[in-house]
Amino acid sequence: METVIISPKKSTSKKVGKAVPMTKAEMVQKMLYDQKFIREAIQKGISFRELTEKYGYKFATV
Amino acid sequence: MAISSQPYKYNISKPYNYSFTTDNGFEYFCYFTPYGEYFLEYPELAPKIFSFDIQLKNTILKPKGTDKRIADTVIDIVGEFLISQINAVVYICDPSDGKGNARFKKFKSWFEYYTHDSAQIVQISDFLETESGSLHAVLLVHKKNKLREQFVKAFFNLTDGDK
Numbered sequence: 001m002e003t004v005i006i007s008p009k010k011s012t013s014k015k016v017g018k019a020v021p022m023t024k025a026e027m028v029q030k031m032l033y034d035q036k037f038i039r040e041a042i043q044k045g046i047s048f049r050e051l052t053e054k055y056g057y058k059f060a061t062v
Numbered sequence: 063m064a065i066s067s068q069p070y071k072y073n074i075s076k077p078y079n080y081s082f083t084t085d086n087g088f089e090y091f092c093y094f095t096p097y098g099e100y101f102l103e104y105p106e107l108a109p110k111i112f113s114f115d116i117q118l119k120n121t122i123l124k125p126k127g128t129d130k131r132i133a134d135t136v137i138d139i140v141g142e143f144l145i146s147q148i149n150a151v152v153y154i155c156d157p158s159d160g161k162g163n164a165r166f167k168k169f170k171s172w173f174e175y176y177t178h179d180s181a182q183i184v185q186i187s188d189f190l191e192t193e194s195g196s197l198h199a200v201l202l203v204h205k206k207n208k209l210r211e212q213f214v215k216a217f218f219n220l221t222d223g224d225k
Contacts, residue, residue, distance in 0.1 A: 032157075062077065
């Protein structure tokens with residue numbers, strides 16, 4: 001069964017222009033969104049490497 | 063009072079995560095993600111701040127009861143990450159399933175052992191305000207980290223909310 005994930009992080013990132021600082025509310029929203037996205041992806045069997053290379057998430061190297 | 067620590071043997075699945083399996087056969091992943099984007103006002107600190115998360119691999123079956131060795135293992139993993147006295151860790155207690163408060167209490171208790179190795183780690187907790195209410199956040203930093211005070215200041219700045 002194909003795994004479908006909506007709104008991968010990579011496609012939402014801005015590619016040009018100066019980064020606009022987030023408000024605190026936006027920060028919290030993004031923290032929770034990313035946390036949930038990663039959790040759900042791992043549960044679906046998506047690897048950390050795929051999350052990095054395909055969806056643009058970063059992890060500390062261990 | 064000395065408390066013996068009995069962490070599970072964990073695997074370092076290079077390059078990105080740790081994993082371990084409990085006596086009951088539950089497999090957990092632990093990982094750190096960079097949080098620098100939330101601390102842009104602190105360029106010296108930003109590359110050194112990470113979030114931590116622990117996740118059960120298979121959520122169909124739920125573990126029952128308390129397994130203290132999970133706490134010991136997490137303390138070991140986070141402790142190892144902080145022992146360099148360079149990084150700091152922020153833990154956000156996900157409230158989306160209504161268990162944010164329980165997560166906070168459990169995580170906080172893990173780092174409150176009196177004579178445990180975790181005594182080397184300073185723990186600061188606060189709330190982050192959201193549209194749907196407040197959620198718990200915890201900062202962990204090694205006691206001997208030279209930037210400790212700056213990390214604490216930056217953390218409180220984050221949790222202060224929009225001015």
